[in-house]
Amino acid sequence: MLFCSSVPSLRTSALNLAFRLLLATCVAALPAFSRLHAGELPAGPLPVGTLQPVQPAGLENVFRLSEKLYTGSAPEGDEGFRSLQRLRVRTVLSVDGMPPDLERARRFGIRYVHLPFGYDGCPAPRAEEIVRAVRALPGPVYLHCHHGKHRGPTAAAFVRIALDGLTNAEALREMERAGVGKEYSGLYADVRAYRRPDGADLDRAPADFPETAKTPPLVEAMVRIEGRFARLTEAQHAAWRLPAGTPGSRPEHDALQLRELYRELNRRPELQARTAEFRARMRAAEEQGRVLEEALRRGDGDRASMALGKIAAGCGSCHAKYRDVPSSR
Numbered sequence: 180m181l182f183c184s185s186v187p188s189l190r191t192s193a194l195n196l197a198f199r200l201l202l203a204t205c206v207a208a209l210p211a212f213s214r215l216h217a218g219e220l221p222a223g224p225l226p227v228g229t230l231q232p233v234q235p236a237g238l239e240n241v242f243r244l245s246e247k248l249y250t251g252s253a254p255e256g257d258e259g260f261r262s263l264q265r266l267r268v269r270t271v272l273s274v275d276g277m278p279p280d281l282e283r284a285r286r287f288g289i290r291y292v293h294l295p296f297g298y299d300g301c302p303a304p305r306a307e308e309i310v311r312a313v314r315a316l317p318g319p320v321y322l323h324c325h326h327g328k329h330r331g332p333t334a335a336a337f338v339r340i341a342l343d344g345l346t347n348a349e350a351l352r353e354m355e356r357a358g359v360g361k362e363y364s365g366l367y368a369d370v371r372a373y374r375r376p377d378g379a380d381l382d383r384a385p386a387d388f389p390e391t392a393k394t395p396p397l398v399e400a401m402v403r404i405e406g407r408f409a410r411l412t413e414a415q416h417a418a419w420r421l422p423a424g425t426p427g428s429r430p431e432h433d434a435l436q437l438r439e440l441y442r443e444l445n446r447r448p449e450l451q452a453r454t455a456e457f458r459a460r461m462r463a464a465e466e467q468g469r470v471l472e473e474a475l476r477r478g479d480g481d482r483a484s485m486a487l488g489k490i491a492a493g494c495g496s497c498h499a500k501y502r503d504v505p506s507s508r
């Protein structure tokens with residue numbers, strides 16, 4: 180009995196020691212771990228093959244696919260560009276509709292190239308330009324769209340097939356891992372159909388890549404609508420009561436600007452060429468912008484939230500039908 184009971188106690192103390200040692204190791208490792216999660220990067224570039232999203236300050240959804248290639252979201256402010264510097268990025272390639280922040284990029288000694296495409300898919304000539312740009316420009320290249328989740332990883336897939344020897348199936352799997360939404364059927368279809376170009380074709384093509392591309396008026400307006408909408412959503416999360424001293428405009432001013440952006444769009448000749456159903460949606464969006472603005476001016480938070488909800492539903496349902504699928508081209 181004595182023997183039996185002493186063994187477990189010996190075992191317990193050995194286990195105890197092991198546990199304490201483990202705990203001490205974990206505590207020692209904790210600062211580094213929590214720093215990473217607080218949005219800071221370990222010094223230097225990310226290891227090649229980082230396929231889980233990393234969120235350094237001012238960037239989101241950062242992946243490192245190869246020696247030459249990162250993907251991620253649009254860099255935000257000085258913080259974003261500082262993070263890019265820490266990653267040793269030398270060229271930033273945007274496929275987003277938003278005009279690039281060239282002045283800031285220059286200040287950080289980073290070159291910008293702008294080769295945008297829509298959520299409905301990437302036309303073959305544009306895919307070719309993206310591949311040529313990544314091949315020709317100094318790396319690592321940071322390839323970004325807006326959130327770093329859909330168009331960026333799609334653009335990267337072309338590069339991975341053309342320059343890194345991935346099969347289409349492998350590149351499609353990388354897109355899935357990065358979280359490219361299944362609803363963007365055109366993005367997947369274009370990568371599935373992509374044919375690797377031969378080196379001679381790539382060499383022959385001109386290598387002058389624009390810093391800012393001219394985007395169609397609808398894309399330009401949408402980028403601005405997105406900006407106002409994001410600010411309004413943030414204000415709603417704060418129950419429409421922004422703390423004193425919050426930089427930028429008031430929510431009712433953002434609502435006014437949102438309504439004006441829709442109004443301007445509704446007057447454009449391009450809109451007259453769209454279907455009656457599309458135009459009716461745009462007019463409904465403008466009307467909800469007006470309701471939102473009025474509610475905010477009256478201080479009616481509930482009505483404002485309801486109007487913003489309708490506006491958000493309008494973005495989603497119009498995009499599902501007219502933006503995110505190839506038939507909308």
Ligand code: HEC
Nearest residue numbers: 275276277297398401405408460461464493494497501502
């Ligand atoms: C009536 C239809 C409609 C409504 C409403 C609408 N959009 Fe769009 N949006 C589009 C279409 C169509 C495109 C694609 C334009 C293109 O690529 O030519 C687009 C594109 C975009 C883009 C992509 C721009 C880029 O980088 O290429 C963003 C961002 C966007 N919309 C945000 C919004 C937000 C936010 C709302 C709501 C507040 C909204 N849109 C409401 C039709 C709509």
